[in-house]
Amino acid sequence: MASITISDVSKTYPGAAAPSITDINLTIQDGEFIVLVGPSGCGKSTLLRMVAGLEEITAGEVKIGDRVVNKVDPADRDIAMVFQNYALYPHMTVRENMAYGLKNRKTPKAEIEARVAEAARMLELGPYLDRKPRALSGGQRQRVAMGRAVVRQPAAFLFDEPLSNLDAKLRVSMRGEIRRLQKRLATTSLYVTHDQLEAMTLADRLVVLNAGRIEQVGAPLEIYHRPATTFVASFIGSPAMNLLDAEIDGRSLRIGAHVIDAGRNMAGQGAITLGIRAEDLHPSATGLPFKVDFVEELGAQRLVHGLIDGQALVLTLDPQLPLQDEMRLSVNSDKLHLFDTISGKRLEHPKTVASGIPVPA
C-alpha cells in the first residue's frame, strides 16, 4: 500500500524526433483508483509501463511510496500487473501461475497456499486451480491474471487495458468485479483504458491524456461537468458533447443566424467553440431551429441527430415524446460550455470581469 508520485516524467524513444510523453506530473494517493484514459497512441500504456519498469524513463522521477524507482527492477518495485492479453504462463496450472511470483520471492509454502486459496475464493477460481490456461475461457483467464496480482499483496496494482479482449457483456460484469475487489483490498491502483465508460465508472480520479500530455485530472463527475478542453469535452461522455462554432455578442451567443441568451456577461468578443451536452438540449416553443436528420433508438432513450444552420448536433429525447421533422431547441444557460477556438481551452466566466480579456480555465 503506497502512494505513487510521478514528477516531470517524459519519454523519448531512441531515434524518435519528438517525445512520446511530455512532462507528466501526477500524485496518486495511497488506496486511490486512478484511471489513465485517452485515444490510441496517447501514451497511457507507456506511462503505465514506465511505472512498472518495463520502459525506461527518459526524464523525471517516479516514486512508489518514498522510494525513487527509476532504476529499480520491475520485480523489486512491489507492483503487480494485469495485462491486456492475460500473459498467463501456458505451461503452468492456474495454481502454479498464481504461486509463481511468490515462489520466486521465497515466500514460505504455507503462506503461498493460504494466499492462493484466499484469492481463488475471492475470484471464484476454486474449480479451475488445476487446469491450464488453454482450458479456460477469456473471462476466467482474466480472473486468473487478477488472482496472480492479488496474491502478491503489492503496494500497487497496474492494469493495462485488461478488459479490451472480452466481449461486451463480460466487460460490464468484470468492471464491477474489479471495482469491488479494489475497494475491498484498498490497494493503490493505476488503470489504463481507451474506453471512457470504463474510466468513468471505475475511477476515483480520472487522468485524460492526449498526445503524451495530461489534458485534465479530476473526479469523473467533475470532468464530465467541467471539461477543461474541447478534447476532454468530446472524449468523455457518450454521445460526445456537441461542439459548435459560435460568437460572443454581449450577453448572447450567436450561432449562425440565431441567438441564444447566455444568461451572464461574457468577457471578450469574437468566435468561440460552444459545447452543449446532448441531454441538455430540450425541445421548446422558441429557440434554435433544428432539422432532424436521423434517429437512433436505444430503447430507454432516443438519440436524435440533426442540423442547426448546417452544424451537426445530437440530442437525447424521451422516446415517449412525439418526434417532428423540425423542432426548436433551448438550453439552460448554466449548461453552456465555452472554449477558445484555437487552444481548445475552457473559457471561464466570472460574474464580473475587470478587463475585457477572456480568462481561460
Next chain:
Amino acid sequence: MTDVTQTAPGLIRRWIARATARPEPAKRVQFDRPLLPWLFLAPQLAVIFVFFYWPSAQAISSSFYIEDPFGFGSTFVGFDNYTDALGSAEYRHIAGFTAIFTVLVTAFSLGLGLLLAVKADQVIRARSTYRTALISVYAIAPPVAGLIGMMLFDQHIGPFVKLAACFGWELKVGLNYFDTAFAMILVSVWKQVPYNFIFILSGLQGIPQSVREAALIDCKNGARRFFTAILPLLAPTAFFLLIINITYALFDTFAVIDVMVKDKAANNPITLVYKVYLDGFRGNDIGGSSAQSVILMLVVLVLTLVQFRWLERRVHYG
C-alpha cells in the same frame, strides 16, 4: 479390478486405434469430386510408388536372401542375414560407435544452438548480423563441411593439428581411430548448429512479449526466469529438434564420414549407415546390406512414432 485400458494390451490397442484414426478433415468445407483429386495426387503418388515403396519392398525381401557370389541367383536364408549382422562383433562395435556418435553430436549441436539462440534473442544490437552469420553455414553441404574439416585436420597444413600439438596431442586424422572420430564429431556438430539455432530462435521469438514481461515482474533472477518460464514453452520445438538431430546424426552425416574415410573402413570409425553402403556397394553383400537397412528402418520407425505420439501429447499452448 484393474482398468483394462491401463494394461499393456489395452494400451497397445488404444494406441493403434489412435494411430490409424482418420486425421481430422483439413477443412470445414471441401470439394466433393471423385476423380479430380486423384489427378492432383497422381504425380506424387507415382513417384512415391516407383522410388519409395518398390525399393523399400525390395530391400526387405532381399534381406532374406544371399546372393550367389558368381551372380547365378540367390538362396533363401530366412533370418540368417539378420542374425549374422546382429551377432557379429564388428557390427556391434560399429553400432556402439554410432550410438556414442549420435549422442555426442546431438547433445553438442543442440546445446550450442540453444546457447547461441538464447543470447541472440537477448541482445538487440547487431542481432540480425549474428543471425545472418550463424545461419549462413546451414547451406553448406556435408561433403563440403567434411572437406574443409579434412583440411583443418590435415597433417601438413591443418591449424588444428598444430594447435593440438601445443598440448602434446598428436592428431592423426585418418589414421588414428580416436582422432578421426573426434574430427567427425566436431565437423558434424559444426554443420548442424545453424539448423538448431534457427528453430530455437524462432521459438523464442514466438513467445508473447506480455508473458515475458509478466515473468520480469514475477522473477528477478534472469537464469531462473529462463528455466522456469521460458524454456518450458520451447518444449514442443525442443522435442522436434531432438528427433531431427538424431536422424541427422544417424544418416545425414554419411557424407562427412565418406569424405574422411574414403571407402577404407579399415581402422576408421564408421556409422551403421556407412556400413550399409560399404557392404552393399563395395562388398557386394546385397543380402547383408539389406538386412542392415531393414534394421535401421526399424530404428527410424520407432523414433518417428515416438515423436508423433509425444507431439500429440504436448498439445500446443493456445
Next chain:
Amino acid sequence: MNRIRPLDHLILILGTLFMVMPVVVAIMTSTHTAVEIHTGGLQLLPGNDGYDTYHTVLTRQGGFTGQVTGARMVMNSLILGIGFAVGKIVLSMAAAYALVYFRFRFATLMFWVIFTTLLLPLEVRIMPSYHVMSQLGLLNSYTGLIVPLLASATGTFYFRQFFKSIPDELLEAARIDGAGPVKFFIDVILPLSKTMMAAIFIIMFVYGWNQYLWPMLMTTDERFFTLMRGIKQILQVWVGSQIPDYNEAFALAVLALLPPVLVVVVFQRWFIKGLTESDK
C-alpha cells in the same frame, strides 16, 4: 532491457567465429598456390593466385576421362538444384491441395501412404533404389538424378500445413462466386502461396544442390558429375607423392558452398519462414 550486455556479445562473437572461420579460411586459402599452402599452412589473408586457380578448376578438363570441367559440374549442380526444387513444388503443391481441399474415398489412406515416406530416409534404401534405376535405364541421366529424390513427403507436408492455415471463408466465398476446384487453385491458392513457394524453393534448391550420396551412386559418367561428386573425386585422387592440389580442392569447395550460402543469406527471411512455419 535495453542495456548492452558484454558477456552475451562475447558468447555470440565466439560462436560466430567458430561457425564462420572455417569458411573464411577456405575462401582465402583457395587463392594461394599449392606450394604456399604446403609450406605456410592454411591462410587467413587472400593470396594472388585466385584468378588462376579458379580458372583452372572451372575450365581444366579433368577426371579420368578428361571430359569434365569445373564449369560443367557447376552446371550439373544447378540443374539438379533447380530441377529438384521446381519438381518438388509442383508435385507437393498438387498433392497437398488434393489432400486438404477434397473429400474422397481413400483420402486417409493416401495421406498415410504419402506421409509414411517421412519415416525412411534414402540412406536405408540405397541399394534397391539403385537397382530400380538401373532396371529402368535411368543411370547417368538428369531424370534419374532428380526424380527419385522427389519421393519424399516433406514438401507435401509443408504445403499441407500452409493450406490448412488459409481461412476457410476463402473457399466458401469462391464457391459462391462460382469457382470450381481448378479455378480456385489457380486464382486463389497460387497467388496466396507465393511466399511459401519461394521459401520452399530456397530450401529445396539448397537440398538438391547439396545432394551427395544419390548422385554419387547414380552417375559414373563424368559428364553428369555434380560439384559434390567432384569433391569426392578430388579426395580420391589425392594419394600420391606430389603436393596435393590444396588450392584447387578449396576452390571447388568454395564453388560448392557459395551459391546455396548466398541464396540462404540473401533470402533469409523467406527461408526461415518456410522452415519454421511448417513444423507446426
